[in-house]
Amino acid sequence: MSATPVLKMQTPRNWAAIGAEIAAAVGADAAVHDADARFVAENYAKLRDSGLIAAAVPAELGGGGIDYRTLCGIIRQIGTRCGSTALAFSMHAHLVATAAWRWTHQQAPTDGLLRRVAAENLVLVSSGGSDWLKSAGTATKVDGGFRIDARKIFSSGCPAGDLLMTSAVYDDPEAGATVLHFAVPFKAEGVSILDTWHVMGMRGTGSNDVELKSVFVPDAAISGRRPQGAWHPLFHTISMIAFPLIYSAYVGVAEGARDAALAMARSKPANAGLIGLAGELQTAFWTAETAHAAMIATAETAMPGPETTNAIMTGRTVTGQNAIRTAELALEVAGGAAFYKSAGIERAFRDVQGARFHPLQGPAQRDFSGRLALGLDIDG
CATH class of the missing domain: 2.40.110.10 (Butyryl-CoA Dehydrogenase, subunit A, domain 2)
Structure with a gap:
């Protein structure tokens, strides 16, 4: 596939505003892409035009030089409107951000790739x-x-x-x-x-x-x-950088479901049952949001290694479980109206289930954490 010529970077850029604009734009057709199971190709064009494809490339290498926390926030913003765009973009973003971290902190020879991403607006795909x-x-x-x-x-x-x-x-x-x-x-x-x-x-x-x-x-x-099969230093770096970005998409999906449900619930007469459900909804989302914030803080301040991977993967489990629970409770808080596709909550419920399937999945994460706690070899 041919790459779109890169736009000249404006310095400084208001990345938060750009993220909000992209989120609003991709939200308009999210239901159509879902209904047709159609790739969000138009949204990738928007990401390219906005400069977000090269945002995580350091400015010295021709990129946007976006800070890590802001990039997570943009993916979360997009996720509130279109989970598919947020998740797919996070897969590209984490590859670029990992290469940038390795170049900055480990003097790894990833600058050639990063320069190409910036110069050619290349989209990277992870397997x-x-x-x-x-x-x-x-x-x-x-x-x-x-x-x-x-x-x-x-x-x-x-x-x-x-x-x-x-x-x-x-x-x-x-x-x-x-x-x-x-x-x-x-x-x-x-x-x-x-x-x-x-x-x-x-x-x-x-x-x-x-x-x-x-x-x-x-x-x-x-x-x-x-x-093959053994933990390698590269994978501790990938774990640290990739998963807060990926789970930003799921926190965004959960946030969108919560907001939609509360907006619908506010139009109904309050009763003890509804109030209790709304409180449970808020608690689940707070837990997801707080665990995810801890993941971001770890990625910003830690160095790769087993303890860092343990913190990230534990956060991945807690964030994912509570993002899923938030979407479940959003259905209950909104009531029967949430069963209709037009409400958007059932799409969020389906989208957020993907949080179950990224490594390390539950059993593997518990095994890793348990081995570390007992002083055992993490490679088993």
């Missing part, structure tokens, strides 16, 4: 949710590089994608099963998007499967190698 520590697919050594065969599920935003940031497993004759990390252009030979995203919620994210059939990746394009 990390389906790969995680074990990865998937095979890398076969050939002259000058590797032949990749894989099928990557949950590739959010892939219909608008320029680069797939992915991995595959190489059976290294000396080191054993080794995960190779690399980027593949969507226009590369052997890359295809499969029409698989027919789902309950977040139906506009375009999270289709991406198939890689005999895709050649040169040796020079391999950006990292790690043992």
Whole structure:
């Protein structure tokens, strides 16, 4: 896919105002994208035109230089109006923000990628949710590089994608099963998007499967190698930076459901049952919002490592559970009217269920936390 030429960055930019404008714009067609299970392509054009695609690139590298907390806030704002746009954008944003953090704090050689994102307005697509520590697919050594065969599920935003940031497993004759990390252009030979995203919620994210059939990746394009299945320092960094951004979308969805429900409830006569439900709704949302705020603060101030990952992943569990509970209670507070699609609450209820499925899911998070608490090896 061809990338749109980048807009010149205005300094300073009122990112909060830009986020509010984008949220209002994408909200207008959110129900249509949901009803038709249609990718939010027009909203990606808005993100590109606004400068948000390159917002997390440091200003020194040609980007917007947005601060992390503000980026989380914008994703949350968008989520109140269109969960699909917020979640898909968060998948691009976390890749850029992680690369920027590594360049800033670890002097990692990610500046080439970041400069390209800024100069070419490139959209990055992650396959990390389906790969995680074990990865998937095979890398076969050939002259000058590797032949990749894989099928990557949950590739959010892939219909608008320029680069797939992915991995595959190489059976290294000396080191054993080794995960190779690399980027593949969507226009590369052997890359295809499969029409698989027919789902309950977040139906506009375009999270289709991406198939890689005999895709050649040169040796020079391999950006990292790690043992399969074990926690690697890279994944502590990804956990720290990515998940507060991703869960910003779910907090936004929950917030939108809460606001809609309370607006509907205020038009009804108050009674003890309604008052109690409204209080329970507020408590669930406060818990989600507070846990998420702790995740953001950790990402802003901590350094990657097992303890930081534990804090982030515990926050991910608490935020997700209470965002889901907020949407459930919004249905009850609004009453029967919430059952109608026109209210938007049932869409929020379906969208927020996606919070269950990102790593580390409940059992894996509890295992990680328990091992750390008992002084055991986190790799088991």
